[in-house]
Amino acid sequence: MPKHVDPDARRRHVVDALFRVVVREGLQRTSLRAVADEAQLNIGSLRHYFASQQDLMRFAMQSMLDRVESRLLEHVERIGDLGNRPRPERLRLAAGFLAELLPLDEHRRAEVTVFLDFNTAARTNPAFGDLSRQAAEGTGKLVRRVLTRLDAAGALRPGLDIGIETERLTALLDGLSLRAVLHPEVLNPRTCADVLFTHLDDLSMPAGTPGSAH
Amino acid sequence: MPKHVDPDARRRHVVDALFRVVVREGLQRTSLRAVADEAQLNIGSLRHYFASQQDLMRFAMQSMLDRVESRLLEHVERIGDLGNRPRPERLRLAAGFLAELLPLDEHRRAEVTVFLDFNTAARTNPAFGDLSRQAAEGTGKLVRRVLTRLDAAGALRPGLDIGIETERLTALLDGLSLRAVLHPEVLNPRTCADVLFTHLDDLSMPAGTPGSAH
DNA sequence: GCCTTTCTATCACGCCTGTGATAGAACGCA
DNA sequence: TGCGTTCTATCACAGGCGTGATAGAAAGGC
Numbered sequence: 126m127p128k129h130v131d132p133d134a135r136r137r138h139v140v141d142a143l144f145r146v147v148v149r150e151g152l153q154r155t156s157l158r159a160v161a162d163e164a165q166l167n168i169g170s171l172r173h174y175f176a177s178q179q180d181l182m183r184f185a186m187q188s189m190l191d192r193v194e195s196r197l198l199e200h201v202e203r204i205g206d207l208g209n210r211p212r213p214e215r216l217r218l219a220a221g222f223l224a225e226l227l228p229l230d231e232h233r234r235a236e237v238t239v240f241l242d243f244n245t246a247a248r249t250n251p252a253f254g255d256l257s258r259q260a261a262e263g264t265g266k267l268v269r270r271v272l273t274r275l276d277a278a279g280a281l282r283p284g285l286d287i288g289i290e291t292e293r294l295t296a297l298l299d300g301l302s303l304r305a306v307l308h309p310e311v312l313n314p315r316t317c318a319d320v321l322f323t324h325l326d327d328l329s330m331p332a333g334t335p336g337s338a339h
Numbered sequence: 340m341p342k343h344v345d346p347d348a349r350r351r352h353v354v355d356a357l358f359r360v361v362v363r364e365g366l367q368r369t370s371l372r373a374v375a376d377e378a379q380l381n382i383g384s385l386r387h388y389f390a391s392q393q394d395l396m397r398f399a400m401q402s403m404l405d406r407v408e409s410r411l412l413e414h415v416e417r418i419g420d421l422g423n424r425p426r427p428e429r430l431r432l433a434a435g436f437l438a439e440l441l442p443l444d445e446h447r448r449a450e451v452t453v454f455l456d457f458n459t460a461a462r463t464n465p466a467f468g469d470l471s472r473q474a475a476e477g478t479g480k481l482v483r484r485v486l487t488r489l490d491a492a493g494a495l496r497p498g499l500d501i502g503i504e505t506e507r508l509t510a511l512l513d514g515l516s517l518r519a520v521l522h523p524e525v526l527n528p529r530t531c532a533d534v535l536f537t538h539l540d541d542l543s544m545p546a547g548t549p550g551s552a553h
Numbered sequence: 554g555c556c557t558t559t560c561t562a563t564c565a566c567g568c569c570t571g572t573g574a575t576a577g578a579a580c581g582c583a
Numbered sequence: 584t585g586c587g588t589t590c591t592a593t594c595a596c597a598g599g600c601g602t603g604a605t606a607g608a609a610a611g612g613c
Contacts (some may be wrong), residue, residue, distance in 0.1 A: 130559090130560080132559095149463070150463055151460070151462065151463035151464070152367075153366075153367050153460070153463075154463070156465055156599080156601085157600080157601065157602090158599085158600080159599095160572065166561090167561060167562055167563085167564085169560085169561055169562050169563070170561050170562080172601095172602080173560060174563075175558080177601080177602080178600095178601060178602090196424060198460060206566095206599065209547030238462075241459060242459065243457050244521055245455060245456065245521065246365070246367070247521070248365065248452075248520070248521055249363070249364055249365035249367075249368070250365070257521065257522075258522060258524075258525075261518065261521065261522045261525055263421075264416060265525065285535075289530070289533055289534055289537050290537075292526060292530055292534050293511065293534045293537060294535060295514070295518070296511055296514030296515045296517075296518055296526075297507065297510055297511050297514055298514065299513070299514035299517050299518055300509070300512065300513035300514025300515070300517065301510045301514070303510075303513050303514065303517055304475065304510055304513055304563095306462070306507070307459065307461070307462055307471065307475065308471075308472060308475045309459055310472075311472075311475055311476060311479065312506060312510075316503070316506055319503055319509045320503055320506050320510060323500075323503050323507060327541060344589090344590080346589095370569080370570065370571085371570080371571065371572090372569085372570080372571095379592055380591090381592050381593085382592085382593095383590085383591055383592050383593070384590065384592080386571095386572080387589080387590060388590095391571080391572080392570095392571060392572090428608050455611095478597075
């Protein structure tokens with residue numbers, strides 16, 4: 126088994142470089158040569174790990190989605206069972222969880238930036254079509270699940286249409302991300318988080334209502 | 340003064356062609372030659388009206404923003420004074436007005452698509468920087484004005500933070516547009532409009548108060 | 554030692570891009 | 584008619600792109 130380097134590590138290294146280029150220059154200007162330079166690799170080496178540009182791009186987008194998903198799972202692990210928390214804390218936890226999707230720090234900001242570029246490219250580039258759709262449906266289902274759980278725990282206002290509220294909250298998250306990434310001087314992370322919390326608070330029980338059934 | 344053709348009409352013709360290419364192929368693949376072909380013009384003629392690619396692109400983005408603005412103004416004209424309408428109708432009118440920003444029909448859909456591509460490009464292309472920022476601030480101020488008017492007319496819930504609510508509604512509109520453009524099979528125009536109305540209804544007087552919706 | 558696989562590095566090709574330069578047609582006015 | 588401006592059309596160039604081909608280095612198993 127000849128194995129000088131770990132190919133998976135190499136691919137991760139290349140993908141990291143690609144993300145940096147995308148953030149700095151945009152997906153439009155993210156060429157094989159630019160990525161190779163950023164990764165300090167020869168373009169020949171790079172092509173040894175990725176058969177074609179499309180392979181690289183798809184792999185990169187898939188990696189990005191995987192990373193987001195694993196960070197979300199990690200967050201779920203961290204908060205554990207939220208069934209037996211006091212109601213205001215449940216809201217706070219839900220907000221903190223959904224905030225993983227917002228560009229509130231440099232790390233998430235880079236990720237959301239890449240996410241946005243890939244997904245807008247997917248509109249006209251069939252190579253990304255399935256991944257983009259899967260991502261959009263994924264966040265939708267995620268938001269729906271959060272709302273459903275909150276509702277089941279009696280934390281939400283009665284009479285809400287969960288379908289509509291799912292679309293509303295999902296669109297709100299997407300919109301906050303979009304504006305925060307494109308116009309950080311207009312929408313800063315703090316306001317971003319405030320808006321999210323305000324929204325969840327709006328969906329919750331009015332103050333003074335008896336809390337969790339159970 | 341020799342004048343065979345109307346230069347303004349020509350420029351409009353070219354910009355229309357450019358928009359079609361952007362919608363169909365994405366801004367990334369919108370080259371001078373592609374636009375010239377779409378406009379059924381020789382690239383030489385095209386370059387007679389636009390000194391450089393950057394000139395064309397900036398002109399196109401500015402045109403798009405002008406068209407959106409004029410459609411909004413036209414809508415304002417159409418509804419006239421809304422001060423003396425019954426409250427539920429005021430909400431409906433405000434929703435209809437803000438819906439001008441959503442891709443609810445093919446025309447607006449194309450416009451929002453172009454808007455999105457230009458604004459995402461503006462993140463890394465300084466040529467669009469000022470226009471993009473101006474657009475983002477414009478919609479923000481627009482939303483704020485709508486909310487302020489509704490509030491002044493007593494149509495809104497008391498205790499709302501107009502600043503936060505402006506950001507929230509703006510992000511919601513952006514998010515709806517984004518999802519409707521990128522994933523029309525997930526978020527259809529009908530749901531889009533429903534979400535907007537639900538949101539405005541949520542901001543209005545609490546349920547049970549005379550005049551509040553449904 | 555040798556052999557095979559893995560990896561790095563480079564060349565060349567065809568394609569597309571924006572753009573400078575330029576020639577000629579179309580047209581209105583004198 | 585001829586003149587000058589406006590417009591159309593084309594060529595050529597340099598630069599960037601993805602990619603096929605290929606040669607050579609590096610590394611481990613035998």
